[in-house]
Amino acid sequence: MANLADLKIGEKGEIVGFTDELLSLKLLEMGCLPGTEVVLTHLAPFGDPIAIRVSGSYTLSMRREEAETMLIKRT
Amino acid sequence: MSKTPKIALIGNPNAGKSSLFNSLTGLNQKTGNFPGVTMEKHTGIWELEPKRSVEILDLPGIYSIYPKSIDEELVINILGDPKHPDFPDMAIVVADASNLKRNLLLFSQVRDLGIPTVLALNMIDVAENEGYVINSIKLARELNVEVAEVNAKKGIGLNGLKLSVIKTLQNRFASNDALPLPVSDEVIQEVQANFGEAEMYRSLLWLMEHDRMKMFSIQQRETLDAIKSKHHFSSKKYQSEETVKRYEQITEVVDRCVINLNRQWDAVPVKTWTDRLDKFFLHPVGGYVFFLAILFVMFQAVFTWATYPMDLIDGGVATLNDWLKGVLPDSALTALLTDGLIAGIGGVLIFIPQIAFLFLFISLLEETGYMSRVMFIMDKLMRRFGLNGKSVVPLISGVACAVPAIMSTRSIGSWKDRLITILVTPLMSCSARLPIYTVLIALVVPEKNTLFGLFNLQGVALFGLYLLGFFMALVSAWVMKVILQAKEKSYFIMELPTYKAPRFKHVAITIFNSVNAFVFEAGKIIVAISIVLWVLASYGPGDEIAQSEAKIRLANPTLQGVELQNKISADKLEHSFAGHFGHFVEPAIRPLGYDWKIGIALITSFAAREVFVGTMSTIYSMGGEVDDANATIKNRMRAEINPATGKPMYDAALGFSLLIFYAFAMQCMSTLATTYRETKSWKYPLIQFSYMTALAYLSAFAVYQWLS
Ligand SMILES: Nc1nc2c(ncn2[C@@H]2O[C@H](COP(=O)(O)OP(=O)(O)OP(=O)(O)O)[C@@H](O)[C@H]2O)c(=O)[nH]1
Ligand SMILES: [Mg+2]
Numbered sequence: 001m002a003n004l005a006d007l008k009i010g011e012k013g014e015i016v017g018f019t020d021e022l023l024s025l026k027l028l029e030m031g032c033l034p035g036t037e038v039v040l041t042h043l044a045p046f047g048d049p050i051a052i053r054v055s056g057s058y059t060l061s062m063r064r065e066e067a068e069t070m071l072i073k074r075t
Numbered sequence: 076m077s078k079t080p081k082i083a084l085i086g087n088p089n090a091g092k093s094s095l096f097n098s099l100t101g102l103n104q105k106t107g108n109f110p111g112v113t114m115e116k117h118t119g120i121w122e123l124e125p126k127r128s129v130e131i132l133d134l135p136g137i138y139s140i141y142p143k144s145i146d147e148e149l150v151i152n153i154l155g156d157p158k159h160p161d162f163p164d165m166a167i168v169v170a171d172a173s174n175l176k177r178n179l180l181l182f183s184q185v186r187d188l189g190i191p192t193v194l195a196l197n198m199i200d201v202a203e204n205e206g207y208v209i210n211s212i213k214l215a216r217e218l219n220v221e222v223a224e225v226n227a228k229k230g231i232g233l234n235g236l237k238l239s240v241i242k243t244l245q246n247r248f249a250s251n252d253a254l255p256l257p258v259s260d261e262v263i264q265e266v267q268a269n270f271g272e273a274e275m276y277r278s279l280l281w282l283m284e285h286d287r288m289k290m291f292s293i294q295q296r297e298t299l300d301a302i303k304s305k306h307h308f309s310s311k312k313y314q315s316e317e318t319v320k321r322y323e324q325i326t327e328v329v330d331r332c333v334i335n336l337n338r339q340w341d342a343v344p345v346k347t348w349t350d351r352l353d354k355f356f357l358h359p360v361g362g363y364v365f366f367l368a369i370l371f372v373m374f375q376a377v378f379t380w381a382t383y384p385m386d387l388i389d390g391g392v393a394t395l396n397d398w399l400k401g402v403l404p405d406s407a408l409t410a411l412l413t414d415g416l417i418a419g420i421g422g423v424l425i426f427i428p429q430i431a432f433l434f435l436f437i438s439l440l441e442e443t444g445y446m447s448r449v450m451f452i453m454d455k456l457m458r459r460f461g462l463n464g465k466s467v468v469p470l471i472s473g474v475a476c477a478v479p480a481i482m483s484t485r486s487i488g489s490w491k492d493r494l495i496t497i498l499v500t501p502l503m504s505c506s507a508r509l510p511i512y513t514v515l516i517a518l519v520v521p522e523k524n525t526l527f528g529l530f531n532l533q534g535v536a537l538f539g540l541y542l543l544g545f546f547m548a549l550v551s552a553w554v555m556k557v558i559l560q561a562k563e564k565s566y567f568i569m570e571l572p573t574y575k576a577p578r579f580k581h582v583a584i585t586i587f588n589s590v591n592a593f594v595f596e597a598g599k600i601i602v603a604i605s606i607v608l609w610v611l612a613s614y615g616p617g618d619e620i621a622q623s624e625a626k627i628r629l630a631n632p633t634l635q636g637v638e639l640q641n642k643i644s645a646d647k648l649e650h651s652f653a654g655h656f657g658h659f660v661e662p663a664i665r666p667l668g669y670d671w672k673i674g675i676a677l678i679t680s681f682a683a684r685e686v687f688v689g690t691m692s693t694i695y696s697m698g699g700e701v702d703d704a705n706a707t708i709k710n711r712m713r714a715e716i717n718p719a720t721g722k723p724m725y726d727a728a729l730g731f732s733l734l735i736f737y738a739f740a741m742q743c744m745s746t747l748a749t750t751y752r753e754t755k756s757w758k759y760p761l762i763q764f765s766y767m768t769a770l771a772y773l774s775a776f777a778v779y780q781w782l783s
Contacts, residue, residue, distance in 0.1 A: 021311050026568050028318040029139040031177040041350075045359040048455045049464070049567055058174045059349075059571040061451050063458075066566055 004067035007040040013072035020069040081130045085185055086169035087178050088136030089572050091197040094227035095169055096133035103584055104133055107441035108575050111486030114146050140184045146485040148287050155280050156290040165191040165243055172202035179325045189274035193239045194222045206337030214332040257316040262306045269298055283310045349573040362452045373436040374538040379531045381428035392421030411609055414696040419605035419689045423598045426510045427590055434589040437475055442577035454567050460549045461556025463492040464567050473503030477746045481753055489565030495555045498763050499548040501746050504541050507685040511737045512540055514688055517709055519730030544738055601689045604679050608693050612653040619650035648697050668729045668779040684742035728783035732775045740771035
């Protein structure tokens, strides 16, 4: 299954689940719920951290290892 | 008369709580366009109607009532405990209207805690720009609260908010349609049986977060833990279910009340200013180049542009002193006034232009939203050294002052990252070091030279010192990371806010307040120490000073006039109390190239480094040339001769050795006190003091030996 870190800039995905319970709590309250559309918008130098647009409403940054815990379905 | 009602401002980080607080109370709380500006509670008075005021409480931002860092913990300790002295009578939930769903999560939680609530839809201008049309009347009906649209930055919509607050205060209306919580009633009932009647949701909060709440004793915590294990209650599982459930409900409400015109007909999202700017600022290579360029311009400005007003102030003070010396009788009191007091005050005033430039740049970085971009592009680098992207804020604001900088570490979730950041932040060159750098650089770095004819060499040297401080902070952080070996997980899940135009009035006020604080806070210490020092340098043990003149005359029978006077005053200084102190420490600092006069300055700047320049000017005015017109501290130090070599005392070796010493040394009691307060242990200020002093001593030693 693909995770958020697999996306390239401009690619879209839909969140399907999480692999880390503690991180998922933080991501959930930031509005990253299963079913939400995310777009990868920026990569920091050396590809880490990354920034995504969450359901078209705001930009969220996270580290690559954190993005790897977010499972997505490419759309 | 009932007591003044208390209203807490609750909301997501960067939603505009402090801006609203400022608009309501007329005060000037710090605001900034990145999450995590406010770290402590602040109170102010808002006049609702004539003779009817309420107390407003500004708090750090939170995303939910389940805290993830220390600043967030503070809010939960207040909201969760009805007996807390700051427990509010009602709350204004400040929501960013351009990101309503996420902001309403917290709103629904606060409402369910049973606190009467008004919803303030802030950033209504931003929401409009992004194409949102919000039906707030419908929203109010659906959520069953008063809703007010405001623009906290411009102070628009405050009357509507006032009305909502008055209505809510009158009805003391707390919504009772608490969400059907995904938890069995028995668990809640058992908490209530043990801890008294309370809203269901509050009881649940106690059950889940008691470890972070100060209201509970150890036994009570054990009771709560026992309830949890008896019912196999998993906080994490519950919290995740609750969040999903709340979002489901919120999405339904928002879909009924809000439409986005930009997304209605057009699948292609409109390119905003923020997107365009980020293409540039977050570019993998260009991003770094731009950041360095900004810093470079900043230090050029501090050093070159500021010189014109500085020269004016310097000249003014010198003129005043000369005039006073002319009209006042030649006495010890006049000397104290001119060489002690006025020279000391002048030594503070002269740095106003530089401090103002420094704060101008920092405040622009914070207000525009660029600061969070710096966190983003620096996180990877910082992590290598045991820090965190969020450490960028303390490190950059450490350039102004380490005390607020250390407090701003509270938003860093991981304790290890936070501790390391606290320990290394004072290595960043703060504004109190600026005067020292300025004076010493002027002595040892030639002014005219320009690199490629473009840059002022002194400005480059100053930039170099700041970079050196930053570099040393990274290296020290890395060493601490290796020593601490903590495997604690840190994360960097952070909102990147949209860019916002800075408000020039706000920037101006920030600069004014900072300059004010510098002049009065630092000024007080400098003047006090100048006076004490003047006394210590004028009197000595026994009759050593009284005999000075006779002794010198006897030893140098041929000397006359000014030269004789100079020799005598130098000898007097040497035999004063201050001179004795200086001689006492001299053996320890000899290897760094310092003599007893610098020793005196090191002693006085032990508790506050900003007194260095004042001390030097007092010492050199007392022990040196008498009646030297236009005798600024710079000229006096330049004229100082090393008795051992007969060459100027302040050569490159000594100058750079001193510069390095002051760059690394921990000479600030306030910073140590802040470290103590933030770490709650004497161990860490002690570590901080020792490693920085050792670093300063060894580096200064190496530099002196290498250059001389
Ligand atoms: N355009 C616009 N900007 C606003 C408005 N209200 C606040 N701002 C800006 O938003 C940024 C954040 O404001 P703050 O008041 O510092 O936010 P806060 O909620 O106190 O943030 P924290 O203390 O970090 O939790 C600042 O740059 C403000 O100038 C508004 O209504 N419209
Ligand atoms: Mg604030």
